[in-house]
Amino acid sequence: MEVLRVEGVSKRFGGVYSLQDVSFGVSVGERLAIIGPNGAGKTTLFNVLAGQLSATDGRVYFFGQEITRLPPHRRARLGIARSFQISNLFFNLSVLDNTLLAIQGRRARSFQMFRTIETYGDMFEKAERLLSTTDLWEKRDDLVRNMSHGEQRNLEIILSLASQPKVLLLDEPTAGLTEGESANIFKILSGLGLETTVLFVAHDMDLVLNAADRIIVLHYGHIIAEGTPKEIQADPKVKEVYMGIKQLAYDAATH
Amino acid sequence: MGRAPAYRSKRGRLHKLIEIVPHLVIALLLLFLVPLQPTYIQSLATKILIFAIFAMSLDLLIGYAGIMSLGHAAFFGTAGYAAGILVVRYGVDNVWLGLGFGILLATLVAAVFGIIALQARGIYSILITFALGQLLYSFATKWRSVTNGDYGLWGIPIPALGLSSFEWNGTCYYYFVFLTFLVCYFCLYRLVKSPFGKSLQGIREGESRMRALGYNIWLFKYVAFIIAGMFAGAAGVLYAYHSGIMTPGDLAVANSGFVMLMAIAGGVGTIYGPVIGAALIITIQYYASILTPNRWPLILGGVFVLTIMYARAGVGVYFFKLWKRVLEGWKF
């Protein structure tokens, strides 16, 4: 059963094509990595999948249902969650408030006007479970803008997990993090079961090669390669795109 | 299957004390001290409480939902006129019916305006709220048969309470307004601490993230708009009975700006802020207009500018933080 199916998706900004005729499918429980040089269109692809942008051409299917024109909040309700490359948190609210907003997001409960939020103890228990994987539970009353970058990235991921999504789109989850912090993210990801399908964009090749079942390589908006980590590592096209000038110079120097 | 126990905040009792004491003190002052004052002070206090409700309702939009509205007086004025017309032109002598009718009409207007105003984004949304408010203002000026046009709908009495042999006077009406204010304050207090209130704050802080989390932003803003209109309507009715006259100016952008001054000077994003702001602005206006009958808008404008420059969070918030620091320093 395919969770996501992307068919012929293109995205144009004025005269520039950010994505061109992108097609692929994702199976349930798969860990799919999207890699490529800067500007290849990875974040644009995520924006099209999550609904922040609408595709110029092509279609997107979620469990066989077409979602191409669905607004972001409807896709979130279906079970598509994402994290953002640049932390998109509520900086003037506390860690706890951030988490609670993520927990109640998909539910009608968010319209409740007559009881204070503290009376919904179950949400707080869930927040504790989520935040205790890091030391954020201790800092739950602190404002997010006072957190370190690593803590903010942690929270960023936690927010996208809070609704127990069916599809998780992680945009550069380990960007700017130290080894230890990245390892923590990796731990969180490994802990996810097969009921959650994960697509992630990353530059960290360690993470990609270890965590991904399959890899898609984007370049100037096209898919230039697709396959298992082993296949991608051996693919000359990928080497060329990543090595680029270095390889040409090497060849020129050694001939 | 038992329900999970309510969450107990880490901050504990000290924080509760910090919050409750000022509320208690002010409530007691309003309850016991004011009625002992001369009539003009009671009248002033009544006016302050009325505008406090008005300003709190605007804060729901500006400080919580993140909607900047320049036409909020439209709901205030509509309710005031509705209540006035009901008693003056139709002789319905019942204060509860007046309140109900006024609030209902204001809510309807808010429901219509909300749909139009929330169509657009950013500056255009602000401009729409302004245009709609002014539209209603010109209605009031032109529809002379109903509203008496520029002369204003005058001679509005406070309708009967429904208790036999009860006559209204300044002090009784003050208590009536005070009670209504307490109800409104309590409702809004609970509202902003509810999941709905928290959702509004999220929308104010980051719309795109809220969308990605599954929130239907438009719906939340619309509901907030209607609720704000409802409370503004309550204030409008109370105002009509208090001042005895409704003029088209009560609907105009000048009045919208006046209440915005209060909300911002007192501190948006809190429920107590606008109350303090209303007290501040109305008191300044009153005494300044006595001291310098012609120069008081200058003073008001000056106060406003100074608040924005040096106490942006609001005077009310500033004092609350001060109080917090005093208490925290004292305990340890």
Add this chain to the structure above:
Amino acid sequence: MPVGKLHLNRHTKSDLFAGVEPLVNIFLLNLLNAISYGAILFLLASGFSLIFGVMGVLNLSHGALYMVGAYVGWTIAVANGISFWLGALAGGLVAGLISLVMEAGFFRRLYKQLNEQMLLTFGFVYIIDNLARWIWGPSYRPPFTSPALSGSFDILGSKYPTVRIAIIFIGMVIALGLWWLQDKTRAGAMIRAGMDDKETAMALGINLPLVSTVAFFVGSFIAGFAGVIGAQVMGVYPEMSMTVMLLVLAVIIIGGVGSVQGTLVGAGILGAIDAFGKALFPDYAMFTVYLAMIIVLIIKPSGILGRQI
């Protein structure tokens, strides 16, 4: 003076009914009214649009600056009997100077806080309005103009005030000048770049703070200047600042912000609505203006030629 009423038709009405006039004449005369009124609105709104476009601030005190310009012009041209054109220039300069004070003393300290800056302008309205009332008093100053422009033209058998023709002419000149500035000069390109993407513009070496200050000054100068020009038909009175501000916002809502063309369209439509509205339904003129605003807002919220936000 009731708020919201501009007595622009004082001259024309009596001329219109002084005899049997074919409908075409009435139409043309009203058209001229529409264009002259539109010209004033254009001058007003273009300054506002420029300021908003470059600085991102809704300068709610723009109408007050218009009024101050008109008062200054009156002081120079009427109270002291000096040249009308000098008065117009002085009106613009004073308005521009006030804008510099606002910018240097206040806006600069609230860098990038657009909401706060807008709220500040709202406070300034109270202050400027009251100061003007203090200095010049509450009474109405009737329309005044340069002696060369008083009197009337003979158009199709009826007399049409020369001042209105002059206003149309001045409006056209400035419109052309602004359009040329916007589309044909480097300064205009810098301004448009700044409107589009501040970060990139600054990264390209455009001194955006300087451009902002200049734009603010120019926009305010035009407002003050327009105040004197408009005073030729409107006169000057204290409630003017609010009335005028509402008109500016109406133009912006209808035509859209950010371009000379948009302001022209908005001013033109508003001028037409007002002139023909006053001729056809004299009682409901203001009402038709608001109705037009609402209609545009429902169909195209960013204004007819406005940039999509």
